[in-house]
Amino acid sequence: MRIGCRTLACLLIQVDERILSVLSICAADEHAFADQEYKLFEELVKDLAFGLVTLKAQVIKKELEKTFLLHNHAIEAVRNGITITDARQPGNPMVYANPAFKRITGYDSAEVVGRSLSFLNGEDHDQPGLDTIRSAIRRQKTGHAVIRNYRKDGSLFWNEIAIAPVKNSTGEVTHFVGIIDDITDFKTYQEQLEYQPTYDELTGLINRNLLNDRFDQAISYAQHNQNEVCIFVLDLDNFKVINDAMGHSAGDELLTIIAKRLLNCARAGDTVTRYDGDEFVLIFPQMAKIEDAVLIAERIIAEISQPLQIKGHKLQGTASIGISFYPHDGQDKETLLQHADIAMYHAKDRGRNTFCFYTEELNLRLMQRLTLEEDLRQGLKLEQFMVYYQPKLDLYSGKISGVEALLRWKHPEKGMIPPDQFIPLTEDTGLILPIGEWMMRTACLQAKVWQEAGLPPISMAVNVSPKQLHLSQFDKTIRKVLDYSGLDARYLDLELTEAAVMNEPEKMVVTLTRLKEIGVQISMDDFGTGYSSLSYLKRFSFDNLKIDKAFIKDIPIDKEDVTLVLTIIAMAHNFKLKVVAEGVETQVQMDFLKQKNCDGIQGYFFSVPLPGREVEKLLRKINGKISVPDSGLSSRIHPSSHLSKQPVYRHAKNTRIASLKTMLAKYRCPI
Numbered sequence: 001m002r003i004g005c006r007t008l009a010c011l012l013i014q015v016d017e018r019i020l021s022v023l024s025i026c027a028a029d030e031h032a033f034a035d036q037e038y039k040l041f042e043e044l045v046k047d048l049a050f051g052l053v054t055l056k057a058q059v060i061k062k063e064l065e066k067t068f069l070l071h072n073h074a075i076e077a078v079r080n081g082i083t084i085t086d087a088r089q090p091g092n093p094m095v096y097a098n099p100a101f102k103r104i105t106g107y108d109s110a111e112v113v114g115r116s117l118s119f120l121n122g123e124d125h126d127q128p129g130l131d132t133i134r135s136a137i138r139r140q141k142t143g144h145a146v147i148r149n150y151r152k153d154g155s156l157f158w159n160e161i162a163i164a165p166v167k168n169s170t171g172e173v174t175h176f177v178g179i180i181d182d183i184t185d186f187k188t189y190q191e192q193l194e195y196q197p198t199y200d201e202l203t204g205l206i207n208r209n210l211l212n213d214r215f216d217q218a219i220s221y222a223q224h225n226q227n228e229v230c231i232f233v234l235d236l237d238n239f240k241v242i243n244d245a246m247g248h249s250a251g252d253e254l255l256t257i258i259a260k261r262l263l264n265c266a267r268a269g270d271t272v273t274r275y276d277g278d279e280f281v282l283i284f285p286q287m288a289k290i291e292d293a294v295l296i297a298e299r300i301i302a303e304i305s306q307p308l309q310i311k312g313h314k315l316q317g318t319a320s321i322g323i324s325f326y327p328h329d330g331q332d333k334e335t336l337l338q339h340a341d342i343a344m345y346h347a348k349d350r351g352r353n354t355f356c357f358y359t360e361e362l363n364l365r366l367m368q369r370l371t372l373e374e375d376l377r378q379g380l381k382l383e384q385f386m387v388y389y390q391p392k393l394d395l396y397s398g399k400i401s402g403v404e405a406l407l408r409w410k411h412p413e414k415g416m417i418p419p420d421q422f423i424p425l426t427e428d429t430g431l432i433l434p435i436g437e438w439m440m441r442t443a444c445l446q447a448k449v450w451q452e453a454g455l456p457p458i459s460m461a462v463n464v465s466p467k468q469l470h471l472s473q474f475d476k477t478i479r480k481v482l483d484y485s486g487l488d489a490r491y492l493d494l495e496l497t498e499a500a501v502m503n504e505p506e507k508m509v510v511t512l513t514r515l516k517e518i519g520v521q522i523s524m525d526d527f528g529t530g531y532s533s534l535s536y537l538k539r540f541s542f543d544n545l546k547i548d549k550a551f552i553k554d555i556p557i558d559k560e561d562v563t564l565v566l567t568i569i570a571m572a573h574n575f576k577l578k579v580v581a582e583g584v585e586t587q588v589q590m591d592f593l594k595q596k597n598c599d600g601i602q603g604y605f606f607s608v609p610l611p612g613r614e615v616e617k618l619l620r621k622i623n624g625k626i627s628v629p630d631s632g633l634s635s636r637i638h639p640s641s642h643l644s645k646q647p648v649y650r651h652a653k654n655t656r657i658a659s660l661k662t663m664l665a666k667y668r669c670p671i
């Protein structure tokens with residue numbers, strides 16, 4: 001009205017009853033518009049409405065296009081392969097695959113559209129992951145799996161696939177989106193990880209991953225063969241102190257050295273692992289007996305406690321060891337390790353630097369053994385050892401051809417202990433070396449004393465343990481002993497067992513040749529109990545052969561033994577060996593052997609092992625005229641006090657005998 005407007009027409013611009021806007025047309029006159037003009041306005045409003053709607057739609061479309069492009073770019077740019085499949089078509093064919101799909105699989109989008117994604121499985125259909133995916137599709141749910149797929153070039157890749165259903169506005173699943181990820185590198189890395197940690201980087205030893213395998217193998221082997229498996233848990237006693245005081249690199253160096261030492265103590269087939277920090281686990285898959293475990297444990301403890309040099313400091317490491325046995329102490333590895341661990345803590349409680357069995361009964365045996373070992377060392381110090389001599393009778397001449405020196409231990413409480421009960425221990429502990437040398441010297445001196453006393457010379461047989469025989473200087477020791485005693489080499493007779501010779505036959509040929517050069521005699525002891533190899537008898541050029549008492553016991557009743565003994569005699573004679581039968585206890589046995597041309601006998605029938613003084617009497621009686629009275633030399637050779645009470649000798653040779661006795665007196669116990 002203010003601007004002079006008298007008529008106003010208001011027209012609604014609407015689409016489907018929805019009002020978009022209002023168009024107002026003004027006129028100066030009253031009732032300015034006629035009906036036709038109104039109709040025109042209505043036409044105009046309709047056009048306007050159409051125009052506005054179209055315009056809006058174009059804007060929306062543009063916006064949609066923008067969003068679509070963004071999404072599309074995103075889909076095309078991601079490193080994951082993305083596929084869209086049509087869920088309504090049979091076989092769920094692909095309708096889209098992004099460029100990453102090509103990068104991963106080698107297949108172009110055009111090559112795969114229309115095909116089912118399962119063609120990537122090749123022939124490899126039997127995979128649990130595929131079942132997961134198939135079931136997800138069936139149930140129209142999301143699914144996730146890792147499957148083996150094959151690239152266009154046939155190479156395998158590990159596909160981590162996730163699928164999700166896509167629904168339309170009515171809620172119907174029309175498509176599936178699949179996201180695939182090539183995790184081949186990760187898988188390879190994982191496999192490497194699984195492989196790598198089987199060895200401990202620091203020490204190069206097997207670590208606990210591989211230990212489990214070895215453990216399983218050892219147990220299943222033992223189950224099959226009914227043998228025992230021995231487990232050591234070894235813990236260093238002072239590792240923390242060294243680590244704290246000298247730093248981790250010193251600790252590392254120590255562990256490396258210890259690892260080497262442990263490996264030195266192990267045989268082929270044993271397992272040595274660094275289990276954790278300074279804890280090691282060792283598996284011995286074929287431990288024959290507890291004594292072997294003791295030996296190895298002692299060796300390890302001795303090895304570890306050898307002084308070592310780290311960063312210019314001289315150190316000594318010690319270890320505590322716990323031992324368990326399969327099947328005795330547990331059926332599975334966890335139990336066996338746990339029990340060995342408990343035993344290891346017992347060893348720590350016992351003052352460290354030692355070992356302990358899990359089973360009390362074994363500990364008891366160990367204690368007995370340790371007591372015996374201690375007694376043995378004491379016995380040597382206190383001169384409780386003595387030598388008895390058992391005569392051998394020559395069946396042709398009826399004279400004593402020689403004696404065998406046999407070790408005796410007179411224990412203050414347990415009385416006379418037979419050698420079978422302590423010789424093995426002396427061999428294990430190495431005490432056999434000083435004892436053996438002492439035996440040798442004593443026996444040679446005794447033989448010389450008898451000769452000097454005017455008795456017809458006889459041979460002196462001394463048993464040689466495998467340990468002695470394998471000493472590189474053994475021949476030198478023999479020369480020294482002979483020099484020392486003044487005994488002619490041909491009167492010394494070394495008794496060796498088959499086992500001692502067979503251990504390293506090549507080396508033994510050399511050793512025995514050296515011994516033969518000295519001029520001593522060599523006898524094969526206990527023949528028949530070991531390998532009884534004829535070829536070796538020849539090769540090693542023995543002088544005498546002693547048939548083991550086991551074969552003499554039942555002759556002439558046991559026909560098999562008779563055949564065996566006769567064969568041995570014939571064969572030995574063939575090789576120019578003299579045959580002595582051991583353990584002859586009866587007249588019948590002796591008569592039989594004599595009739596069958598056996599050269600000599602040794603056994604209770606003729607004489608038990610006797611102290612030297614008794615043998616001397618026997619020698620005088622049987623071997624002929626003697627030129628001196630009882631030399632008074634006791635079987636108990638070493639104690640000087642005893643020797644100082646010798647009778648005064650009237651014979652000219654007395655001076656020589658006296659000087660030999662002084663030597664004997666000076667030569668004390670071996671330790």
Ligand code: C2E
Nearest residue numbers: 406407418419420439463464465583584585602603604605
């Ligand atoms: P060996 O060398 O076979 O010694 C013979 C053993 O048979 C001796 O037992 C002896 O006492 C026993 N013996 C002798 N005659 C008879 C008999 O008629 N019947 C029976 N049943 N036995 C008889 P000993 O003295 O107990 O010695 C046992 C083993 O100990 C010896 O067997 C030998 O292997 C070892 N030994 C003894 N002394 C030494 C030694 O000084 N050094 C080494 N390395 N071993 C020794």
Ligand code: CA
Nearest residue numbers: 404463495525
């Ligand atoms: Ca012997």
Ligand code: CA
Nearest residue numbers: 525526546582
């Ligand atoms: Ca023997």
